[in-house]
Amino acid sequence: MxxxxxxxxxxxxxxxxxxxxxxxxxxxxxxxxxxxxxxxxxxxxxxxxxxxxxxxxxxxxxxxxxxxxxxxxxxxxxxxxxxxxxxxxxxxxxxxxxxxxxxxxxxxxxxxxxxxxxxxxxxxxxxxxxxxxxxxxxxxxxxxxxxxxxxxxxxxxxxxxxxxxxxxxxxxxxxxxxxxxxxxxxxxxxxxxxxxxxxxxxxxxxxxxxxxxxxxxxxNVPGAMTDFNVRGPGRDVEATILLRHLQTATEIGGQVEETYRAFGKRLMYDYLFREAGGQATIRPDLVEGLRSGFGLTVRERLVLTAVKALPRRLAYRMVNRYRL
The missing domain is CATH 3.90.550.10 (Spore Coat Polysaccharide Biosynthesis Protein SpsA; Chain A)
Structure with a gap:
């Protein structure tokens, strides 16, 4: 055996x-x-x-x-x-x-x-x-x-x-x-x-x-049981999961919380970067939850604001080039 x-x-x-x-x-x-x-x-x-x-x-x-x-x-x-x-x-x-x-x-x-x-x-x-x-x-x-x-x-x-x-x-x-x-x-x-x-x-x-x-x-398999769509519910679900486990990490504390926050911060910024450039849709309440839960530096806020102000096609190309 x-x-x-x-x-x-x-x-x-x-x-x-x-x-x-x-x-x-x-x-x-x-x-x-x-x-x-x-x-x-x-x-x-x-x-x-x-x-x-x-x-x-x-x-x-x-x-x-x-x-x-x-x-x-x-x-x-x-x-x-x-x-x-x-x-x-x-x-x-x-x-x-x-x-x-x-x-x-x-x-x-x-x-x-x-x-x-x-x-x-x-x-x-x-x-x-x-x-x-x-x-x-x-x-x-x-x-x-x-x-x-x-x-x-x-x-x-x-x-x-x-x-x-x-x-x-x-x-x-x-x-x-x-x-x-x-x-x-x-x-x-x-x-x-x-x-x-x-x-x-x-x-x-x-x-x-x-x-x-x-x-x-x-x-791209026909009949596959899952199909992730960033323009559908995908990013909402992902953001919800990220915030859910932030609460657990905070309760655990210590090195676990520190490592999770660093991981989550990078993902969160990627989500918001895509959202600002029109590559993903995320519910406004989840956007606010990510911002308050993981925090943004002044520079990060300025970058997101600038990307959002760009013409859609230019913003889309910028996100393609610089996203995670």
């Missing part, structure tokens, strides 16, 4: 075109997982038929759960509740794990047994209208951070939060996190994953992060 018993949880909605590819990637792991749970969010295509073939072939190792529509967070939560193992690996139905994904994270956890969660490096695969690869985005870090990660050393989530990216298909989390802090917030229309990361990081600041690329995150 493996030292780390792992359940993989996969929320899926109309995932027939790619769920087999996803399951094959999990089954090809060099460090085998014990359990795979597909949580079907009321799909209307052939998702069930595809997954049932894997259930028939692999028995209890692959489980299929159909449920009424619950959204991405709700579907993920249903799978987590059914998971039997000590560690929970998250996976979106349209992404791909490379064969060493779990092995790389286990290596980092073995080197740092105090850790309760682990992210991983990944490439973003941008798809064209035909489903082919349009371009690939790779994370870029400083030489210092690269050396730190290559040594399998953990990082402070908020201290490196503007340098490292986290997304569900790369996350491995100990079950005790969910027992202590709860599951994904189903009241959020989107970004429930970011809410979870920030909630966890306030209690468990250190996280593992193998430097090698472990996953392929697919963007």
């Amino acid at each position: 493996n030292e780390y018993r792992i359940s993989v949880v996969i929320p899926a909605w109309n995932a027939e075109p790619y769920i087999a590819r996803t399951l094959d990637g999990i089954l090809a792991q060099t460090y085998p997982v014990e359990e795979i749970i597909v949580s079907d969010d009321a799909s209307t295509d052939g998702t069930k038929d595809v997954v049932q073939k894997y259930v028939s072939k692999h028995g209890e190792r692959v489980k299929y759960i159909w449920h009424e529509h619950a959204g991405c967070g709700g579907s993920r939560n249903i799978a987590i509740r059914h998971a039997q193992c000590e560690w929970i690996a998250l996976h979106d139905a349209d992404d791909i794990w490379l064969p060493h994904r779990i092995a790389s994270q286990v290596r980092v956890l073995q080197a740092n047994p105090q850790l309760k969660w682990c992210g991983a490096n990944y490439d973003v695969i941008w798809l064209n209208q035909d489903g082919g690869t349009a371009r690939i985005s790779t994370q870029r870090w400083s030489a210092e951070l690269e050396a730190h990660l290559r040594a399998d050393r953990p990082v402070d989530f908020f201290a490196t939060g503007m340098d490292l990216a986290y997304y569900p298909s790369a996350m491995l989390m100990h079950r005790s996190i969910f027992d202590k802090l709860g599951l994904f917030d189903e009241s959020l229309p989107l970004m429930e994953d970011r809410d979870m990361w920030w909630r966890v990081a306030l209690q468990y600041p250190l996280i593992g992060y193998p430097a090698e690329v472990c996953c392929h995150y697919h963007k």
Whole structure:
């Protein structure tokens, strides 16, 4: 039996075109997982038929759960509740794990047994209208951070939060996190994953992060369960989450509050910079909450005022060039 018993949880909605590819990637792991749970969010295509073939072939190792529509967070939560193992690996139905994904994270956890969660490096695969690869985005870090990660050393989530990216298909989390802090917030229309990361990081600041690329995150996938829109509710939700966790950080105090405030201040300024340049819409009450919660220097206020006064097209180009 493996030292780390792992359940993989996969929320899926109309995932027939790619769920087999996803399951094959999990089954090809060099460090085998014990359990795979597909949580079907009321799909209307052939998702069930595809997954049932894997259930028939692999028995209890692959489980299929159909449920009424619950959204991405709700579907993920249903799978987590059914998971039997000590560690929970998250996976979106349209992404791909490379064969060493779990092995790389286990290596980092073995080197740092105090850790309760682990992210991983990944490439973003941008798809064209035909489903082919349009371009690939790779994370870029400083030489210092690269050396730190290559040594399998953990990082402070908020201290490196503007340098490292986290997304569900790369996350491995100990079950005790969910027992202590709860599951994904189903009241959020989107970004429930970011809410979870920030909630966890306030209690468990250190996280593992193998430097090698472990996953392929697919963007522009038809039928994907989430779609972030900065001109829709996206920035409102993100600002709400940022302010919600500021309150928690303030209650905790000390280094946790200091690190979160520094992280939040950079994000807040980026939000307001985009809003001033017409690249995002944020409710006025949230704008005021961000300003009062994190504070603005005189220079920052002047910059935002100047950007807002520019012609829209010029402001848009300026934000594209100078935003975070």
